Amino acid sequence: MKPLHLNTPLLRAAPGLFPQAEVWLKMDALQPSSSFKLRGVGRLVQQAAADGAREIVCASGGNAGLAAVFAARSLGLPVTIVLPNSSSTAVAETIAVRGASVLRHGAVWDEAHLFAVQLAAERGAAYVHPFDHPLLWDGHATLIDEVVATGLEFDAVITAVGGGGLFAGIVQGLRRNGLEQVPVIAVETLGADSLSQSLAAGEAVTLPAITSIATSLGARRVADEALRLAQSHPTVSLTVSDSDATQACVRFADAMRVMVEPACGAALAALSVHEAQLARFKRPLIEVCGGIAVSTASLATWTIHA
Numbered sequence: 001m002k003p004l005h006l007n008t009p010l011l012r013a014a015p016g017l018f019p020q021a022e023v024w025l026k027m028d029a030l031q032p033s034s035s036f037k038l039r040g041v042g043r044l045v046q047q048a049a050a051d052g053a054r055e056i057v058c059a060s061g062g063n064a065g066l067a068a069v070f071a072a073r074s075l076g077l078p079v080t081i082v083l084p085n086s087s088s089t090a091v092a093e094t095i096a097v098r099g100a101s102v103l104r105h106g107a108v109w110d111e112a113h114l115f116a117v118q119l120a121a122e123r124g125a126a127y128v129h130p131f132d133h134p135l136l137w138d139g140h141a142t143l144i145d146e147v148v149a150t151g152l153e154f155d156a157v158i159t160a161v162g163g164g165g166l167f168a169g170i171v172q173g174l175r176r177n178g179l180e181q182v183p184v185i186a187v188e189t190l191g192a193d194s195l196s197q198s199l200a201a202g203e204a205v206t207l208p209a210i211t212s213i214a215t216s217l218g219a220r221r222v223a224d225e226a227l228r229l230a231q232s233h234p235t236v237s238l239t240v241s242d243s244d245a246t247q248a249c250v251r252f253a254d255a256m257r258v259m260v261e262p263a264c265g266a267a268l269a270a271l272s273v274h275e276a277q278l279a280r281f282k283r284p285l286i287e288v289c290g291g292i293a294v295s296t297a298s299l300a301t302w303t304i305h306a
Ligand SMILES: *Cc1c(COP(=O)(O)O)cnc(C)c1O
Pocket: 035, 037, 063, 064, 130, 131, 160, 161, 162, 163, 164, 165, 166, 167, 216, 217, 219, 261, 263, 264, 289, 290, 291, 292
């Protein structure tokens, strides 16, 4: 099966953008759905279609929802996105214009998610979980396959972590390419630091609330598999502030001329914010995960508040 995602460019970072002289960027902001999510979601939706699913259902007003719409429409399947009432009308419109039916249920994501899972079961539809499914991780792992295929030798992978699906995919990708010794730098913003708190506690921690601007990192609890992998694979768990993340988005836009949302800014901020701790890495690879929660207007606001 030909994947629905693109093999995105692997670029060397502009001089001076990071403390290290040689930093490599996997440009998943350039996926047709504007984030890496299409890798895993595309894999999951293709498999569901092959297994006879007649419809796709997803509870996400963000990048996972957008990827589900892109994947379903590419395969000619109807798609229903369930949004909690907390999602804005702008988000609902963004999704509807791309050809999805939009339903509203519940006050917050957890409620929309439970309703959507039940709806999918009733309709014989496939449910797309935003971060917790083995096929998603298998799809996300392709980003490492693509980098390895170029012959680049990197000594760390830096990634943002929300529910941990991307992290799990990266670890899977490293392992299946014989790179199980390459550390992953797992970055969260304060206020969305469910992995960092879980590692410190030695067990899964459910955050009482998400208080970070990086809403795509706002899983109150990470997938169990992500925590398990973070405890078994060489992993450096780090946090940055919202301001670090938004400043990194501005600097990245200026240097690379590509816009990314604060969730991605978290990964971009790590090398500078934690410079001493990460100085030992001479050729790190950053997963530029992208995201739609950014505009020229938000970049302007983040610049003023620098
Ligand atoms: C979903 C998302 C993340 C976090 O991915 P998880 O698999 O939930 O850890 C990070 N950045 C962007 C832009 C996202 O859309």
